[in-house]
Amino acid sequence: MSKENLDPKGLVKYFKDEFKTKIKKAEITVKPSGSNKREMTHIWMKIDKSIFKPFIKHLCEYQFPHMAVVSGNDYPKEIELVYHFSLDFGKERKEISLNVAVDVPKSKPEIETICDYIPGALITEREKQEMLGVKIIGIPDSRRLFLPDDFPEGVYPWRKNEKGMEKLIRNLHEVKK
Amino acid sequence: MSTKATTKTTYQLPIGPIHPALKEPVMFEFEMDGERIIEADVKLGHVHRAIEWTGMRRNSIQIIYLAERICGICSFVHPFAFCRAVESACDIEVPERAHYLRTIHGELERICSHMLWAGVAAHEIGFDSVLFLTWEMREKVLDLTEYLTGNRVTKGIMTLGGIRRDITPDQIPKIKETLNYLKDNFEKLRHVYLDDKTFKMRSQGVGILTKEDALKLCAVGPTTRASGIKKDVRVDQPYAAYGDIDMKHMTPDLLTGEVNGDVYDRIIVRLLEVKQSIEIMEEALDKMPSGDIVSEPKIPKLLAHIKKTVGEGVGRDEAPRGEVIHYVKFDGENENPYTWKVRASTYNNILAWIPMLKGEQIADIPIVAASTDPCMSCTNRVTIIDKNKKYILDKEQLHRLSVQKTRRLMR
Numbered sequence: 001m002s003k004e005n006l007d008p009k010g011l012v013k014y015f016k017d018e019f020k021t022k023i024k025k026a027e028i029t030v031k032p033s034g035s036n037k038r039e040m041t042h043i044w045m046k047i048d049k050s051i052f053k054p055f056i057k058h059l060c061e062y063q064f065p066h067m068a069v070v071s072g073n074d075y076p077k078e079i080e081l082v083y084h085f086s087l088d089f090g091k092e093r094k095e096i097s098l099n100v101a102v103d104v105p106k107s108k109p110e111i112e113t114i115c116d117y118i119p120g121a122l123i124t125e126r127e128k129q130e131m132l133g134v135k136i137i138g139i140p141d142s143r144r145l146f147l148p149d150d151f152p153e154g155v156y157p158w159r160k161n162e163k164g165m166e167k168l169i170r171n172l173h174e175v176k177k
Numbered sequence: 178m179s180t181k182a183t184t185k186t187t188y189q190l191p192i193g194p195i196h197p198a199l200k201e202p203v204m205f206e207f208e209m210d211g212e213r214i215i216e217a218d219v220k221l222g223h224v225h226r227a228i229e230w231t232g233m234r235r236n237s238i239q240i241i242y243l244a245e246r247i248c249g250i251c252s253f254v255h256p257f258a259f260c261r262a263v264e265s266a267c268d269i270e271v272p273e274r275a276h277y278l279r280t281i282h283g284e285l286e287r288i289c290s291h292m293l294w295a296g297v298a299a300h301e302i303g304f305d306s307v308l309f310l311t312w313e314m315r316e317k318v319l320d321l322t323e324y325l326t327g328n329r330v331t332k333g334i335m336t337l338g339g340i341r342r343d344i345t346p347d348q349i350p351k352i353k354e355t356l357n358y359l360k361d362n363f364e365k366l367r368h369v370y371l372d373d374k375t376f377k378m379r380s381q382g383v384g385i386l387t388k389e390d391a392l393k394l395c396a397v398g399p400t401t402r403a404s405g406i407k408k409d410v411r412v413d414q415p416y417a418a419y420g421d422i423d424m425k426h427m428t429p430d431l432l433t434g435e436v437n438g439d440v441y442d443r444i445i446v447r448l449l450e451v452k453q454s455i456e457i458m459e460e461a462l463d464k465m466p467s468g469d470i471v472s473e474p475k476i477p478k479l480l481a482h483i484k485k486t487v488g489e490g491v492g493r494d495e496a497p498r499g500e501v502i503h504y505v506k507f508d509g510e511n512e513n514p515y516t517w518k519v520r521a522s523t524y525n526n527i528l529a530w531i532p533m534l535k536g537e538q539i540a541d542i543p544i545v546a547a548s549t550d551p552c553m554s555c556t557n558r559v560t561i562i563d564k565n566k567k568y569i570l571d572k573e574q575l576h577r578l579s580v581q582k583t584r585r586l587m588r
Contacts, residue, residue, distance in 0.1 A: 031265060034276050035466060038420025042265075042491065066408065067395045068493075068525070071504040071518035084491060084502060086413070090406065093420065095413035099491060120395030120528055124520075146222040157230050158516075165230065 005088060006062075008041050008096055015045070018058055022048040025101075042097045052102050053112045060117045063087055065098070067114075070124045072132045074160045078103045079134055081111065104134055113138040131158045186210055192542065192575065194223045203551070209539070217534040219527055229517050236512035237263050237337060237483055237505075238476055244503075245331050247519060250293065251496045253286045255519070256335035258494040258503040261416060263337055263514075266490030266505055267483050270472045273418075275339035277465040280418040282326070282334065283494075284454040284461075288359070289318050290497035291447045291454075294550045295370065298444065301543040302379045303580030307369055314362055321355040324348070337479055339471030349462060356455050363452060370444050371432075378586045380440035384533040384545035387438055396529040397522050398499020399450065400549045402428050403443040405436035410495040422460050427453055440548040447550075484512050498522035498550050523551045540582035543575055 006014055012026045025046035030039045047055055059065055065085040073080040085098040104111050113136045114121050125136045126145040133156035136142070144151070157165050193204035202223035208216035228247055232240045244255040257279060264271060292315035299307035319329050326332040326342060334341045344352070370376055386396065391404035401408050407426040411419040427449040429435070429442040436442065473479045487509035494501045499522030506516040526549045533545050 029265075033271075033416050034418045034420040035273050035464070036421045038415045040414050040416060044489075064392060066392075066397075068500065068502045069504075069518065069520035071516060073506055073516045082489075082504065084504065089408045089413045090426070092412050092425070093415055095410075097414065097491065097493070118395065119393050120525065123524060123527055144222070146225040148222060157227065 005091075005094075008043055011062075011087070011096065011098075012043060012045075014062065015055070015058065019047070019051050019055065022051045024048060038093060040097075041095075042099060044099050044101070046101045046103075049102055049104060049111070053114075055100070056114045056117050059085070059098075065118070067118045067121045067124070070121070070128055072128055072134070072158060074132065074158060076106075076161070078105050079109055079132055080104075081128065081132075081134065083114075109133055110135045110137055112136075113140070115140050130156070132156055133159060133163060187215060190539070193220075201551070205542070205546075207534075207539075207542075212538045212540075214534050214537050214539070214542075217531045219530060221527070229519055232517045233513055233515070236480055237514065238480065240514070240517065241335055241337070242333065244519070245333065245335070248521065249330055250290050251286070251498070251501070251521070252331045253282050253335065254494050254496040254501050255503075255521075257283065258492040258496075258501045259505070259517075259519075260335055260337050261492030261494065262490040262503040262505045263483070263492075264490070265492065266488045266507055267486045269338040269479070269482075271338055272469040272472055273466045274343075274468045275470050275472075276418040277461050278340045278342075278344060278470060279335075280422075280461045281344065281458055281465075282332070282340070283417070284458045285318065285322055285325070287454045287497045288451055289315060289322065290550075291451050292318065294447060294497075294547075295366070295444070298440075298544065298547055299370075301547050301576070301579060302375070303576075303583040304375065310369070311366065314359065314366070317355050317358055321352060324351055336471060338473050339469070341471070343470050344462075344465075352458070352462065356459060359451075359455055363455075367448055370448060371441075375583060375587055376444075377441065379541075379544060379583060380444060380548075382437070382439055382441075383541055384440045384537060384548055385438050386529055386533050388436070390532045391438070391529065394528040394532075395525050396499075396549075397525045398496070398550075399427075399443055399446040400499065400526050400529060402426060403436075403446045404438035405430070408500075410493050410500050414493065416494065418461055418464075419457075421464060422457055424453065424457060440544055443548045480512050483507060485509060496522050499526065523549070526551065538582070539575075540578045543579045 008028045016023055023045060027044045029042045032039055065087050066089055068084040068086060071082045080101050080103050083100045087096045087098055089095045111134055113125060115125065122141060123145065125139055128134050129136050130144050130147045154163065155168050156163050187208055187210045190207040190209050194202040204220035206218040207214050228243060232243055235243060240259060241256045244259045245252045247255045292311055296308040296311040299311065323329045325344060326334045386404045388405045391401045391406050405428055407428060409426050412424055412426055427446050429445040431449060432445050486507045489506040492503045501522055502520045504518040505514045508515040529549065530546065537545055
């Protein structure tokens with residue numbers, strides 16, 4: 001938290017210097033709002049799964065971020081998790097939203113927990129485990145969050161393929177509910 | 178925590194799924210030592226209704242009305258955040274006047290919500306005359322909402338690229354009248370909540386959330402601001418017309434000069450925000466430019482544009498309870514979003530309950546739980562299970578305990 005504050009470009013450079021080509025994509029979008037056209041800055045990054053944990057560590061070394069939520073896109077071959085952070089809050093009109101996407105292969109849907117750095121991520125990690133079927137390695141509390149205890153195993157509501165809800169809706173006997 | 182072996186000196190106390198503070202279901206499991214809470218655990222999911230799953234099978238215009246039904250109190254901010262996410266993903270422009278109208282409606286909702294909360298907080302400690310006093314004032318705000326939007330709760334005025342109803346010049350006197358009424362009565366409200374001996378006894382030093390915990394657990398809204406963290410999307414990353422209005426973070430030290438992070442501080446923050454909202458509404462009404470209120474009134478054309486879009490967007494919005502964030506992704510083949518993720522504010526404030534409740538008494542549970550202004554409908558989005566737990570202390574009993582504590586302290 002001791003480092004000086006970087007602008008969005010500096011922030012992207014801060015990560016690129018450390019992880020080089022492992023950062024697959026880094027885009028800065030700026031959108032104006034209101035009569036004064038105040039700018040809202042979003043950084044969209046896509047990183048390789050191998051640097052995920054060091055990336056979070058590197059981020060926390062720069063500044064302790066606010067972890068908003070993790071969203072997940074279910075693609076045919078992989079699951080994309082998008083971690084939404086906010087940085088520089090408390091500085092009027094200077095907040096930066098950092099959205100970090102990471103692909104997890106469907107054959108082995110696993111990712112490390114970030115609860116050891118950011119304890120507030122627990123709720124959203126528990127939700128990703130039950131809704132998307134991504135195993136969070138090292139999660140301090142692996143119980144279900146929203147789904148009832150008798151909800152069938154191996155059904156993940158946000159999956160779009162055979163592991164999704166279709167079976168539960170149409171052929172209830174197949175899921176042994 | 179339910180699996181932990183209990184020693185002879187402690188016992189377990191399940192509370193819920195009928196909510197101890199609000200009329201919404203959430204399940205608490207406490208590890209108790211006499212009257213003191215030593216461990217707390219929260220279970221959710223009793224009102225999960227799969228809104229995100231449903232939404233991924235509907236088009237963006239239909240989702241606006243679905244998003245409105247996520248929560249009865251935040252019925253403006255959820256569609257607002259969703260629209261902002263879609264607008265940012267699909268590059269839909271919003272006219273300047275619509276930005277101002279959105280700001281005005283957002284602040285109107287904040288006043289409604291904070292006053293509702295203040296009334297509930299008074300009820301929780303057994304001060305029902307204050308509940309009626311507060312809600313009488315809130316009624317005027319609801320009347321104004323009805324006058325401006327046609328509805329008291331689900332407003333149905335949000336749309337992509339603007340807003341559906343304009344504020345005409347002949348409506349302004351009525352808005353000013355209500356705002357003046359609120360300003361005139363604000364002092365009375367402040368006096369009751371902040372100077373009253375009973376309120377102070379029940380709220381000072383109770384349910385403390387330290388600054389460090391609030392930061393680590395990623396708490397949002399008045400809960401985190403009462404702990405001294407300056408975090409408010411309206412100020413940090415101004416959206417709509419907030420960037421044109423001079424405003425700052427409302428933290429309790431503005432009034433008292435210190436930050437304790439207790440229930441009392443959370444009351445201060447919300448009262449300050451009611452005052453701030455009135456000022457924002459007045460300023461927005463004065464500065465509001467003329468012009469269109471929606472950039473593309475033809476909905477089929479809008480949907481055709483969305484259908485062609487490949488992209489993702491995030492909409493962040495400061496709801497009365499804290500930051501709301503919606504994420505959408507479009508694949509360029511469907512009108513329906515490929516992914517829609519909703520994060521309501523209570524979702525991030527749940528973990529903050531645990532440090533707040535530890536060390537408190539049973540009778541303090543209602544007011545501490547209520548002090549984050551929890552909204553379980555927002556947080557939960559499927560079906561209900563009933564586990565037939567024994568020894569459930571129901572809401573009535575719990576409320577009675579809380580009232581008794583107030584009476585005891587007053588003696």
